Amino acid sequence: MNQSSSHRMRVALGIAGLLLLLVTPAAAPAAPSGYAFFYVDAFQSDYGLRESYLFDVNDRGQACGWATDLPGYSGYWWSRETDKARVPLGYPRGINNAGKIAGLDKVVDPASAEIITIPLVPGAVANPVALDINDHDFVVGYAEICFCSNSDRILQIPFVWDPAGGSRSIPVPGAKELVKINNHEVAVGIIRGGSPDGFVHDVRNGTTVRLGATLPPNQYPWTEVADINDLGVATGKHRSGDFSTFDGYVWSAATGSVLLPRLVPNQPLSVLPAAINDAGTVVGSADAGGRAYHAFLWSAAEGIRDLNTLVSGLPAGFVLDRALEINDEGLIVGDGHFGPTWSSSQAFVLIPQDIVSVPAANLGSNVRVVPNPSTGAARFEFFAGAAGRARLAVYDLRGRLVANLAPVDVPAGAAVASWDGRDASGRPAAAGTYIARIEMAGTVTTRKFAIVR
Numbered sequence: 001m002n003q004s005s006s007h008r009m010r011v012a013l014g015i016a017g018l019l020l021l022l023v024t025p026a027a028a029p030a031a032p033s034g035y036a037f038f039y040v041d042a043f044q045s046d047y048g049l050r051e052s053y054l055f056d057v058n059d060r061g062q063a064c065g066w067a068t069d070l071p072g073y074s075g076y077w078w079s080r081e082t083d084k085a086r087v088p089l090g091y092p093r094g095i096n097n098a099g100k101i102a103g104l105d106k107v108v109d110p111a112s113a114e115i116i117t118i119p120l121v122p123g124a125v126a127n128p129v130a131l132d133i134n135d136h137d138f139v140v141g142y143a144e145i146c147f148c149s150n151s152d153r154i155l156q157i158p159f160v161w162d163p164a165g166g167s168r169s170i171p172v173p174g175a176k177e178l179v180k181i182n183n184h185e186v187a188v189g190i191i192r193g194g195s196p197d198g199f200v201h202d203v204r205n206g207t208t209v210r211l212g213a214t215l216p217p218n219q220y221p222w223t224e225v226a227d228i229n230d231l232g233v234a235t236g237k238h239r240s241g242d243f244s245t246f247d248g249y250v251w252s253a254a255t256g257s258v259l260l261p262r263l264v265p266n267q268p269l270s271v272l273p274a275a276i277n278d279a280g281t282v283v284g285s286a287d288a289g290g291r292a293y294h295a296f297l298w299s300a301a302e303g304i305r306d307l308n309t310l311v312s313g314l315p316a317g318f319v320l321d322r323a324l325e326i327n328d329e330g331l332i333v334g335d336g337h338f339g340p341t342w343s344s345s346q347a348f349v350l351i352p353q354d355i356v357s358v359p360a361a362n363l364g365s366n367v368r369v370v371p372n373p374s375t376g377a378a379r380f381e382f383f384a385g386a387a388g389r390a391r392l393a394v395y396d397l398r399g400r401l402v403a404n405l406a407p408v409d410v411p412a413g414a415a416v417a418s419w420d421g422r423d424a425s426g427r428p429a430a431a432g433t434y435i436a437r438i439e440m441a442g443t444v445t446t447r448k449f450a451i452v453r
Contacts (some may be wrong), residue, residue: 040347042068052347054333064092094132102133121159140178188225198225214257235273283323295323369449376421
């Protein structure tokens with residue numbers, strides 16, 4: 001950074017805190033044009049009916065799922081560096097940025113080997129089933145209220161658990177499960193009994209928005225919600241006017257609901273979103289014709305695309321069936337099969353080919369960006385364990401350097417570094433998502449924040 005920019009970093013005492021991640025989808029860069037493919041096999045690769053699944057991936061590129069591990073199944077977490085590693089949890093469903101994994105009635109921390117059992121939910125008779133965990137260790141899912149088959153998913157209640165508040169249900173009439181929760185403790189779930197409906201529920205203040213009313217009405221209403229990002233943008237499916245297919249949609253409080261296009265234009269083929277990241281990119285599964293479902297990717301800039309056409313190194317005959325999660329760097333996890341006929345599900349990871357990782361990136365909890373989102377200038381509050389020299393840089397989500405501020409000396413304790421929101425050329429940084437990287441005494445911490453214009 002030039003001399004006129006270097007003086008813009010000022011250090012003062014401040015208070016460190018937790019970052020609340022916020023991103024605007026409209027400001028996001030276009031989705032990448034290509035992906036590298038990673039196949040994640042079961043534990044017994046020579047077993048013909050083996051299965052493997054990945055359901056979630058965090059921003060460190062760690063994913064979780066389960067796979068055949070004869071005579072049954074084992075939960076595992078995966079990273080590009082270590083491949084699969086078993087975890088003492090049968091069916092993991094969610095992993096947060098600290099690497100903690102939730103599934104069934106457990107939260108497992110592979111780093112410390114700590115295992116927490118989620119208590120019974122008041123009003124339920126069976127152990128809770130966790131479906132997601134956020135960065136503040138809030139877990140959501142459902143718990144059954146009878147010892148029965150419950151095949152229609154009616155005899156259950158949604159729950160939320162966190163270490164301070166314990167297990168509790170939520171006061172949303174007809175709600176049967178919470179499926180995802182973001183880092184503002186805003187969750188999404190499904191109401192069942194009659195016509196299903198998706199809803200958004202703020203765990204902190206108890207407010208609820210039903211999403212069916214924001215979508216085109218039809219004679220046979222059916223709305224579900226699958227995910228919500230940290231800006232509060234949700235995605236899910238809504239029955240179309242032809243009764244037999246589903247439209248995908250994205251919703252926000254500011255804009256309401258917008259339908260996604262079909263994978264095959266002008267054809268009555270379902271689009272089933274599964275996840276949305278902080279850049280507003282949606283992934284899921286869509287009917288590609290002939291009852292063949294393909295994993296898809298949608299962004300406002302690029303529209304809807306078949307992921308099978310974007311991947312290099314795809315094994316011969318392998319079909320990407322479902323994309324189930326996408327992180328903020330664009331890594332995608334899901335499952336497919338070896339076609340053309342039926343075969344058991346096999347997990348995969350797709351990594352954007354244009355990703356350049358932020359050097360020594362390590363998501364930490366002792367950095368706060370204020371305000372977030374920002375209209376330009378931002379303040380980075382952090383904690384220094386001892387007096388020393390701190391270096392701060394700002395990167396975009398693709399790992400490209402935006403601003404590199406001059407090193408400064410900071411005292412021990414809480415400190416604040418200010419950035420005026422300009423890049424290395426002195427121009428205002430474009431709206432979008434960025435990563436603040438602070439290096440001090442050999443320790444590197446990164447935190448994401450957003451700029452809106």
